[in-house]
Amino acid sequence: MSVGNLIQELINLGYLKTPRIIEAFQKIDRAHFVSAKYTDLTYINEPLPIGHGQTISQPLTVAFMLELLQPEEGNKILDIGSGSGWQTALLAHIVGEKGKVYAMEVVPELKEYGEKNVSKYNFVKEGRVEFFAQSAEEGLPEKAPFDRIIAAASCEKIPESWKEQLVIGGRMVVPVKNSIVLLTKDKENHIIEKEFHGFAFVPFITKG
Numbered sequence: 001m002s003v004g005n006l007i008q009e010l011i012n013l014g015y016l017k018t019p020r021i022i023e024a025f026q027k028i029d030r031a032h033f034v035s036a037k038y039t040d041l042t043y044i045n046e047p048l049p050i051g052h053g054q055t056i057s058q059p060l061t062v063a064f065m066l067e068l069l070q071p072e073e074g075n076k077i078l079d080i081g082s083g084s085g086w087q088t089a090l091l092a093h094i095v096g097e098k099g100k101v102y103a104m105e106v107v108p109e110l111k112e113y114g115e116k117n118v119s120k121y122n123f124v125k126e127g128r129v130e131f132f133a134q135s136a137e138e139g140l141p142e143k144a145p146f147d148r149i150i151a152a153a154s155c156e157k158i159p160e161s162w163k164e165q166l167v168i169g170g171r172m173v174v175p176v177k178n179s180i181v182l183l184t185k186d187k188e189n190h191i192i193e194k195e196f197h198g199f200a201f202v203p204f205i206t207k208g
């Protein structure tokens with residue numbers, strides 16, 4: 001399967017809809033983020049291992065979550081569990097030169113791996129993406145607030161710190177157990193939640 005076939009499949013299935021998100025899928029090649037041993041499987045609609053018990057997410061899931069998140073040009077985004085860096089790079093393309101993506105990855109080796117992959121697009125050098133090798137349990141208060149927050153690993157419960165670091169009018173997309181939850185902050189201390197069932201994610205890693 002080619003990248004064009006994969007994108008068309010996601011469009012036909014109704015998972016990819018927004019032109020700017022579709023463009024990001026076209027411009028940010030998943031091949032730059034897949035481990036060498038899985039190169040032949042780059043464009044199948046499945047998650048693939050990247051080591052340390054983590055995966056590069058299934059394209060369908062990434063598309064679904066980005067459509068819920070609705071990132072926009074100029075947004076400031078917190079990307080939790082950046083892993084391979086694929087979603088980070090997709091977000092960086094979408095937010096454009098005036099936007100910023102803060103990528104958090106608790107596994108140091110994966111932070112290095114993701115940063116190296118994203119650097120293929122010059123996003124790190126130009127300051128559009130900044131990586132942090134640390135736990136995201138407390139969010140990233142020194143860079144808050146954020147227009148959008150997205151997480152790639154499943155939480156038992158969404159940390160209050162993440163909700164606090166979201167701007168009024170902001171959107172957050174987080175896996176909770178086997179669901180994806182969309183949170184919108186319509187006013188201070190008021191969050192609206194919508195749950196979408198039937199997904200599988202690696203678990204969120206705490207400081208332990």
